[in-house]
Amino acid sequence: MGQHFLLSPDCRTLTVMDLARITEAKAYAWFKQARWFKTEGKPYCPDCGTLRCYGMTRSRFKCSDGACKKVFTVTSGTAFAFRKLSFKKMLIAIWFAANSVKGKAALQLSREIGVQFKTAWVLLMKLREVVAARRETMRIDSEVEIDGKYIGGHVRKKNKAEDRVDRRLKENRSPDRLCALAIRGRAPGSPTFTRVIQNEDGEAAWAAVRDHVSRDVTVYADEHSSYDDLLGLNRMKRVNHSEAYATKEGYNTNLVESFFSRLERSYVGIHHRFSMKYLDWYVADVAWREDFRGRANGFQTKTLLGLALNRPTSRFLCGYWQGNCPPDLIWEKPKKDDPEPS
Template identity: 70%
Template sequence: MANPDDTPKGQHFLLSPECRTLTVLDLAKMRDTTAYNWFKRLRWHETEGEPYCPKCGTLRCHTMSRDRFKCTEKTCKAVFSVTSGTVFHARKLSFKKMLIAIWFSANSVKGKAALQLSREIGVQYKTAWALLMKLREAIAWRREEMVLDGEVEIDGKYAGGHIRPENKAEDRIDRRLRKYQNMKRLCALAIRQRGLGGQTFTRIIRDEDSNAAWAAVRDHVSRDATVFADEHGSYNDLAGLNELQRVNHSKAYQTDDGTNTNQVESFFSRVQRAYVGIHHRFSLKYFDWYVAELAWREDCRQVSNRNHTFQVLGKALSRPTSRYLCGYWQGNKPPDLIWEG
């Protein structure tokens, strides 16, 4: 008899059992000690969960009360925990509740709203918002060393700055004209690598201009890669960096020889669904982190939800304490996350 869990040939990954390897029922039955051990193994993965001093690096540490450790080196004597110096610094939630919150966030295909998470794990909206933003900031750091190769597509998407039109048609004005805009619109520049396992680089800019496109391709695309772009004039200068192929979208979505930018447009459709259906709007101040998180979700769409959870938790434990979000509700605000050149 055939196993009913066997994935039929050609079945979408999200419909297969390989996608759902960790459920909320598994987390509900988990003890807080087990969740704590997961944190330890991902924080100190080099030593398989054995704690070492974050200051001097020695393994000679002894366990104190309240899950704290103390370095035994005479010149150090540092006291630390599994979350010290990470984005979870000064945490108040239990390890199990934080793990469940990470699972809910990672398991959401188009992002997680803080208000919904606050109801699901029983915390204040402020707590849920700060936790999700810390995770987004940790995920966004992956772009720093990103270099795309092979065939890549580049495009930009504008968001924000909507002005409600007047009630009467005769009172309405053409908001497409620059003089009638409120200058709050931002552009999400995306460079997406084709193929399974390809990565997506994102950057928030004020306008889709040649300087931003040039700098992004120069720093994050291999010189051997082929770049595909639409007819926008800001991509003309890329011919001096890489082999450039264009498609004129005013005539066709795809040329006769197959040139297109369909994959980066597919990513923008995910951004649009998250903007409209999940968050209803993005705070433009943190637009960069929202888009970077969605790019990570796009790149990991063929990964099980267990690995999703481990990836997010591992990235959060490997990043230092956020200088922008630690003490956010006490007045510590980050600057505008917009690339200025």
């Protein structure tokens, strides 16, 4: 048997020692290459697109077009707009975020790079929002597995045994508990689609498969009634987990259960709890890590940096500590008047 990828030197092409030795100018060059990769790091105007730009003081550029004359920087209009950290410190923070296999805690990052908790928290949340945005155009063309996992809503048990209730019963569950719906492709390189919903129900599963899974592939699911209606969309193969984890024919949902195992370890071992308000971004972040776990950490860092520098400024996290705040990120059934996605 060959050596596991994570045990091989191929997985660690970029170390924190490598980043500690780079200069601020080198880190700035990383940002320029990631922002303007189409022109090999040469800046162009974000408004009119012209390459006729010249440098100014404080790492600024100005468009030479007479009708535009926009002044911009390498982070203008991106997820890192209005940044105050140095480029080197931001690059090291992105490396720590990408290199953590089950997620990164803001308190730990604040100690590692020497910033306030608020700064570390917003930076990590911006990266989570960035990787969550990839779901907008996600389409899975291989066999998929679908399942849901309930997260959060912990209720402390009563002290006396006679006062305790069975939390497995629906009427005794916490109202704050939410369900993470996941669709995972079986083919190598297939993405993992996630969505946070109020309850594991058929309408949410139907909408997710309809919008993000090819009609030509087979869907594997358990016997939960939420997936019964998917027979009208795709071929279905089911496994009854009350009898076995895999059928005699080999039907199983082990891949999506593996993802939920990583999500559980992230919840319990890294963050200890997720904010239910931002649960959707946390789950999408774990899905991104699951999809890129077979790539070197240098590739992961550059990919995450590139995604952030080619994503518009967040309407929710820019000015977060000044009162701006995202809405609830729980999927809701579209109204009848809303157009269906093409």
